[in-house]
Amino acid sequence: MCSPVGRSIYGDITKVDTTGASQATANQDKLKYHGVAASHKLMETDLQRVNKYETSINRVACANQIDPTIIKAIMSRETRGGNTLVNGWGDNGNGFGLMQVDKRYHEPVGTWNSEEHLTQGTRILTDMIKSIEKKFPTWTKEQQLKGGISAYNAGPSNVQTYARMDIGTTGNDYANDVVARAQWLKNNGY
Numbered sequence: 001m002c003s004p005v006g007r008s009i010y011g012d013i014t015k016v017d018t019t020g021a022s023q024a025t026a027n028q029d030k031l032k033y034h035g036v037a038a039s040h041k042l043m044e045t046d047l048q049r050v051n052k053y054e055t056s057i058n059r060v061a062c063a064n065q066i067d068p069t070i071i072k073a074i075m076s077r078e079t080r081g082g083n084t085l086v087n088g089w090g091d092n093g094n095g096f097g098l099m100q101v102d103k104r105y106h107e108p109v110g111t112w113n114s115e116e117h118l119t120q121g122t123r124i125l126t127d128m129i130k131s132i133e134k135k136f137p138t139w140t141k142e143q144q145l146k147g148g149i150s151a152y153n154a155g156p157s158n159v160q161t162y163a164r165m166d167i168g169t170t171g172n173d174y175a176n177d178v179v180a181r182a183q184w185l186k187n188n189g190y
Contacts, residue, residue, distance in 0.1 A: 020038055025177055035180075044184065046080050056115040064126055068190075071122055078099055082113060125152045
């Protein structure tokens with residue numbers, strides 16, 4: 001049994017620079033501020049919902065050699081830990097499950113909250129990171145990780161430069177927000 005903490009082959013999430021959530025994202029919870037502080041508050045709000053799946057998340061993270069906080073942060077960003085789903089679906093019926101696998105690009109597997117679903121979403125994420133590694137081989141591991149998180153939302157072709165990778169993602173802040181949420185989890189012992 002591996003310990004998923006610190007076992008990521010995709011870089012150290014705590015070393016990724018981030019500007020956090022846009023005001024549009026912060027407005028989900030009627031926050032009067034944006035940035036890293038807003039991302040932290042959003043993640044804190046979702047923590048209990050996300051932690052219901054901790055055992056499965058840790059197994060999936062371990063099997064895919066990725067930091068479990070990134071999976072949790074994506075679940076928070078995509079579905080607020082499942083809170084925004086209707087019968088397992090979101091995004092106008094296009095996104096499936098806790099990690100919002102888009103049925104227009106992938107055949108969803110498992111039930112919306114299953115380990116099978118989390119495995120599929122995590123493999124899509126790691127494939128996106130690998131695509132960014134190939135596209136930008138001179139970027140650091142942490143830059144490639146952030147680019148892969150951005151690509152999870154908008155595809156690898158959307159990532160053109162490091163500084164502007166989130167332009168075209170949902171809220172134009174996807175990777176920055178997810179990174180800040182994951183960092184909050186790390187800073188709080190998760």
